[in-house]
Amino acid sequence: MKQDTDMNRRRFLGQAAAAAGLAVAPGVMLYEVQARPAGEAATSKQRWGMLIDTTKCEVGCNDCVTACKTENGWGASETKSSTEQQAQWIRKVKLTDKQTGHVQSLPLMCQHCETPPCVDVCPTGASMKRADGIVLVDKHICIGCRYCMMACPYKARSFIHESLSGQKAHAPRGLGTVESCTLCVHRVDKDGTPACVESCNAKGHKAMYFGDLNDPNSEISKRLKEFGGQQIRADLGLNTGVRYQGL
Amino acid sequence: MKAIRYREIDGNSLGYFALVGILGLIVAAGGLAALYMEHNGHWVTGMTNQVVWGMPHVFAVFLIVAASGALNVASISSVFNKKAYKPLAPLSAILAVCLLLGGLTVLVLDLGQPDRLVVAMTKYNFKSIFAWNMILYNGFIAIVAVYIWLMMERKMNVYSKYAGFAAFFWRLILTTGTGSIFGFIVARQAYDAAIMAPMFVIMSFAYGLAVFMLVMMASYKWSGRELGEGTIQRMKSLLGVFIGAVLYFLLAYHLTNLYGTENHGVEAFLLVDGGIYTKLFWYGTILIGCLAPLFLIFCRFTKNSNTAIVIACILVILGGLSQMYVIIIGGQAYPMEMFPGKIVESGFFDGGVKSYTPTLAETLLGLGGFALALIMVSLAVKVLRCLPVSMADKDVDPHYKAEAK
Amino acid sequence: MVYLQRHIRKLVTLVGLGILLSLSLTSQAADLKPVIPTAKGGQCVEKTDVMRKNHMEFILHQRNDTLRRGIRTSKHSLKECIECHNAPANDGKVARISEKDHFCSSCHTFAAVKIDCFECHADKPEAAQYRTSAKGGH
Numbered sequence: 158m159k160q161d162t163d164m165n166r167r168r169f170l171g172q173a174a175a176a177a178g179l180a181v182a183p184g185v186m187l188y189e190v191q192a193r194p195a196g197e198a199a200t201s202k203q204r205w206g207m208l209i210d211t212t213k214c215e216v217g218c219n220d221c222v223t224a225c226k227t228e229n230g231w232g233a234s235e236t237k238s239s240t241e242q243q244a245q246w247i248r249k250v251k252l253t254d255k256q257t258g259h260v261q262s263l264p265l266m267c268q269h270c271e272t273p274p275c276v277d278v279c280p281t282g283a284s285m286k287r288a289d290g291i292v293l294v295d296k297h298i299c300i301g302c303r304y305c306m307m308a309c310p311y312k313a314r315s316f317i318h319e320s321l322s323g324q325k326a327h328a329p330r331g332l333g334t335v336e337s338c339t340l341c342v343h344r345v346d347k348d349g350t351p352a353c354v355e356s357c358n359a360k361g362h363k364a365m366y367f368g369d370l371n372d373p374n375s376e377i378s379k380r381l382k383e384f385g386g387q388q389i390r391a392d393l394g395l396n397t398g399v400r401y402q403g404l
Numbered sequence: 405m406k407a408i409r410y411r412e413i414d415g416n417s418l419g420y421f422a423l424v425g426i427l428g429l430i431v432a433a434g435g436l437a438a439l440y441m442e443h444n445g446h447w448v449t450g451m452t453n454q455v456v457w458g459m460p461h462v463f464a465v466f467l468i469v470a471a472s473g474a475l476n477v478a479s480i481s482s483v484f485n486k487k488a489y490k491p492l493a494p495l496s497a498i499l500a501v502c503l504l505l506g507g508l509t510v511l512v513l514d515l516g517q518p519d520r521l522v523v524a525m526t527k528y529n530f531k532s533i534f535a536w537n538m539i540l541y542n543g544f545i546a547i548v549a550v551y552i553w554l555m556m557e558r559k560m561n562v563y564s565k566y567a568g569f570a571a572f573f574w575r576l577i578l579t580t581g582t583g584s585i586f587g588f589i590v591a592r593q594a595y596d597a598a599i600m601a602p603m604f605v606i607m608s609f610a611y612g613l614a615v616f617m618l619v620m621m622a623s624y625k626w627s628g629r630e631l632g633e634g635t636i637q638r639m640k641s642l643l644g645v646f647i648g649a650v651l652y653f654l655l656a657y658h659l660t661n662l663y664g665t666e667n668h669g670v671e672a673f674l675l676v677d678g679g680i681y682t683k684l685f686w687y688g689t690i691l692i693g694c695l696a697p698l699f700l701i702f703c704r705f706t707k708n709s710n711t712a713i714v715i716a717c718i719l720v721i722l723g724g725l726s727q728m729y730v731i732i733i734g735g736q737a738y739p740m741e742m743f744p745g746k747i748v749e750s751g752f753f754d755g756g757v758k759s760y761t762p763t764l765a766e767t768l769l770g771l772g773g774f775a776l777a778l779i780m781v782s783l784a785v786k787v788l789r790c791l792p793v794s795m796a797d798k799d800v801d802p803h804y805k806a807e808a809k
Numbered sequence: 810m811v812y813l814q815r816h817i818r819k820l821v822t823l824v825g826l827g828i829l830l831s832l833s834l835t836s837q838a839a840d841l842k843p844v845i846p847t848a849k850g851g852q853c854v855e856k857t858d859v860m861r862k863n864h865m866e867f868i869l870h871q872r873n874d875t876l877r878r879g880i881r882t883s884k885h886s887l888k889e890c891i892e893c894h895n896a897p898a899n900d901g902k903v904a905r906i907s908e909k910d911h912f913c914s915s916c917h918t919f920a921a922v923k924i925d926c927f928e929c930h931a932d933k934p935e936a937a938q939y940r941t942s943a944k945g946g947h
Contacts, residue, residue, distance in 0.1 A: 199879035222751075237445075241452035241753060248752040252743050265742075265750070274590060280534035281527040287879060295876055296929055298523050301516015303456040304534050310591035312740060312754070316456060316516060318447035324931050326888050331929035332445050333516030346879050389742055393590055 192348045204271075204290040205340055206370040206398035207354065208377045208386055209263055213364035216262040221365065222247050224356035225266075228341060230325040237319045244315035244330075246338045247353060261403070264353065264365070267292055267313040267338035268389065269398030275305035275314065284335075290370075290398050291340045299334040306335060310390050313337050340398075370398065408491045408800070409793045410556075413627040415786035420626070427779040434772010437765040438513040446516065449766045454758035455736045460514040462728045463770025466611065467507030467777060468541070468582055469604055470724070472575040473612015475500040475548065477639075478555075479575070482568020488638060488801050492620060493564075494790035497552045497571070499619055499781055500612070501545055506777030508541060510770055533584045540578045547571050556789060579605045586731065593670040594735035599660070603653040607724065610646035613639065614720035619778075621714060623785055624795060632797030633708075634804030640713045644701040647720065651694050654727075666741075673738045673757070674730065681734035684726045693723010733760055843919040846904075846912050849896035854884050864890075868926075887926060892934050902940035906932035 193199070225247045226232035235243045247266035253259070269292045275284045276292065283299035286292045294305075294314075306314045314337040321331050327343040330336050341351035354365040368377035380386075386400030413420075441448060451458040477496035481489040512518055528535045551571045554564035583604030589595040617639055624631035658675065661667040674681055697716035699706070706712035737758045742748070748755030785791050797804045853860055855867070871885040883889040894912035895903050904911040906927040909918060913932075917924055933939065 193879075195881045195883070197880065198874075219751075235447075238447045239452065241454050241758070242447055243453070245453065245752045248750045248754070250743075250748060250750040250754055252746040252748060255745055255747060261746075265754075276529075277531050278534060278588070279529055280532045280538065281523055282529040285877060287877065289879070293876065297872060297876070298520070298527055299517065300520045300524050302524075302534065303516070304532070304585075306453070306456040307736070308589050308591055310740060311742065312454075312752070315453045316446065318452075319445040320928070324929065326891070326931040326935045329929035329931070334929070335516075342879070343881075346881050 193346070195346075199287050199289040199291075199346070201288045201290075202371060204370045204398065205345060206269065206290070206368065206377060206400065207340070207351070208366040208368075208380055208400050208402065210364045210366075210402045211261050211263045212403040213362050214262045214264065215362060215364075216251060216260060218262075218360065218362065219249055220356045220360050220362075221264045221353035222249055224352040225338070228325075228344075228352035229328040229330075229339070230323070231315075231330065231336075234321050234323065235317070235319055242316075242318040244317060244336060246315070246336070263401060263404070265311060265313070265389070266353075266399070267309075267340070268311050268395070269338075269340060271396035271398070273395065274308040274310065274393075278304045278308040280304065287342075289345075291342050291345070292337075293339055293342065294335050294337065296329065296331065296334040296336070301333040301335065303335060309337075310393055310395070410494070410789040410791060411793050412787060412789055413623065413785050413791060415782075417626075420782070420786075423626075424779060424782055427775045427782065430768075430775035431772050431779055433768045434510075434770075434775065437768035437772065438518075440765050441514070441769065442518060448763060450761045450763050451766070452758070452760070454753050455733060455760040457732055457736065458760060459762040459766040460510050460769050460773075461732050462725060463773050464507045464510040464514070465582065465585075465732060466725050466728045467503050467510065467773055469579060469608045469728075470611040470615050470721075471500050471503035471507060471608075472544070472579045472582075472605075473608035473610065474503055474616045475571060475575050476609060476613050476642075477616055478551070478568060479572040482551075482565050483572045488635065488804075491792040491795060491800050492635070493568075494552060494555045494788075495620065495623070495785070496616055497548050497555065498784045498788065498790055499616055499777075500575075501548050501552075502777045502780040502784065503612075503615065504541060504544060505780065506773040506775075509776055510773035513769060514766075533581055533588055537578075537581045537585070540574070540581045544571075544574055544578050547574050552790075575608075576605060579608045586735065591740060592735055592738075593667060593741055594674065594731070594738060597657065597660070599653065599657050603650075603657060606646065606649045606653050607727070610643065610650050610720055611724040613643050613646060614717040614724075617643065618714065618717045618721075619781055621710065623791055627785075627791070629791070630794050630796040632795050632800060632804065634797040634801045635795055636710060636713060637708075640701050640707075640716070643716070643720065644698060647694050647698055647701075651690075654689070666744075669741070670738050674734055678734060678738075678757075681730050681737065684734075685730045688726025689723050689730060692719050693726060697723070736760075843915045844910065845915050846894070846910055848912070849893045853893070854889075887930055891930075891932065895933050895937070897934075897937050898940075900940070901938065903933045903937040905939055905941065908941065 229246060231244045231246055247264055250263055250265045252261040252263070269286075269290055271290065273284070273286055273292050276286050278284075280302065281298045281300055283295045283297075284292070284305045285295055301316065303316055306312075306316060314335050316335050317330060317332050319332060324330055328339070341349065341353075344351060350367050354367040357363065357365040366377045366380060368375035370378060370381075372378060373382075380402075381400060384402055386402050387404045388395070388397045388400060389404070449458060475496055477489050478493035478500075480486045481493045512521055515521070517523075524538060528538075530536070547567065548571050551564060551567035554560045554567050580601040583601035586595040587597055587600030617636075620639075621631065621636070623629075658671060661671050672678075674685060676682060678685075697719045700712045700716040700719075701707060737760060739748070739755055739757060742754075792800070794800075855863070860867075867885040868887050868890070871882075872887070874880040874882075875886065890912075897903050906914055909915060911932060913924065913927070
């Protein structure tokens, strides 16, 4: 019964969103309807996810990576670290089929697993998953053991090898702790979209979609329902929040 | 059998001070290396975001594995009731604790935030095998400390057996935990195998016994006490059996991997074309760490020579370090299989084999841990009555008869 | 842990106050006292004495709420502390945490309580410029 009520409410909200969307510019409508008040905690009603259409992702385009660097302040901050030691929250990967020579391109970052191996192995609980599915590092209690980096199947995490300064106010990061893609949690909490997705749209590629996987009416859910989507290393059964099309 | 008399070593010879002095220097160098790494950050090491665990972990894991194995002699006396091993049980337990402390020190000093050790001790994620290990390591030290006390306090001797049992089971679980650090990692091809846990247990038997035999033979030789051939011969045969078991487990591990096509890549890397890792595996682990010691232990020309046995023990330790390097570094150097059937390229070193070159600092830190363990043992035999005055065959094992030569 | 820390802090504060008192008696030592920079207008989110005693509890609580639960109220957030307490001076510039006239370091240097907040967190409002070009230490 209660579930029905929830369903109805969600449907109603969806319709209201659609209605508002007609009235206001797209994008703005999301702010109006879904915004969670600052004092309210994130809940498991939502599960934030991302869908990447590899057929639209251009080989050689690096806009999502650049946008992430600018937004979160990594990339130029490490001056002493070697390239292998520098942080990398998101990277572009080029795939060439060994048999056919078919070339694909895709951005790879933290896949925000439902059952993240990094969270399992973290001795202190610094590696954590929020109720809405965003996987983060609590750098306050991260001891820098790097076990999460050993356990991550996507090599999505970076360790900070030197003292930093000039961090962004919304993206604290520093020496001796591990970090990774936060799904731009500071933007998501204000009902925004991750910087990478925004930049991909701005470029006109529209290869990245961000949204609520729990909401059947969200664009990401609808697209996943219609076109399907794969997980990288689906064999591990991690139920990733980031899905790919055309992989 | 006569009652065993224990006495501290004199420890005032020039040789003793030289030993402690040299070990002290290595410990100091390791300490300075740790300070240097902590002050600058890990950019001064060879460890990267591609190879996240390096030389300190090779030494730390080796020491922790060897620690539980060093308890062999005590376990054999308490659990399996072999009288011949009893006199040396206290030394065995003390060495176990010292090795563990040495390994843990290295592990802690390599952390990105070593000063947050208190966080690691107060916040536990019980799904993490690392968190379990912290309990297992601390518990091991506590249990073995009680065990040592029960063994050394005459009035309490009768109870030492129970503590011995507890310590034996605890050390099995402990090494299972250490092996599972790698066994539980699903992400990497070289790990993710249940055999890691028992393989680490078997390796601990061999590495720990090799370290113990060296410490024992050095203690007796340098303190001018008598160590009977019976004791040495018995232990070296046991060491031979353990080495054989290590070989068996390595064979089972690689054969299992070789059967499945998906693992052919990583096996080819480790066994055929992995450069340093392939060399370390065949020359380091197999030749130096297993075959050569087996030869020295069982060949009729060398088996009665103490020098040959000392060399065999050293080779087992070198082989052990080499195998740790292959498992820990080699396992990370091989690229993770994310996109089967594809050539993978990226700006973050995807697809290719990762390189790792240890720096002096991290190697010194590892060596420092080793030296720390040994210096603690050297001090322990000086202040504690843990070493029997005589281990001559007539005193501890009157029935031992040397084989006809 | 927290309990112990609080007692240690109390002790440190007491000792600090004792030193302060004895120093204030000797006029030549007056310049050793921390010069606490003024904040951007108005009253702080809590009373000054409450803040002096409990600011660490407030931001500790807030950090868990924000990071782990996504609660982003600004009342006790470190970011908001910095917005007001390290607001640009007349020259439009701000201090670094490594400098004595940064609000946090002014007291923390004096009380010899090492903080590592700013190894990760920004020590200035997002838009503000540093007064000096030296690289910030900690």
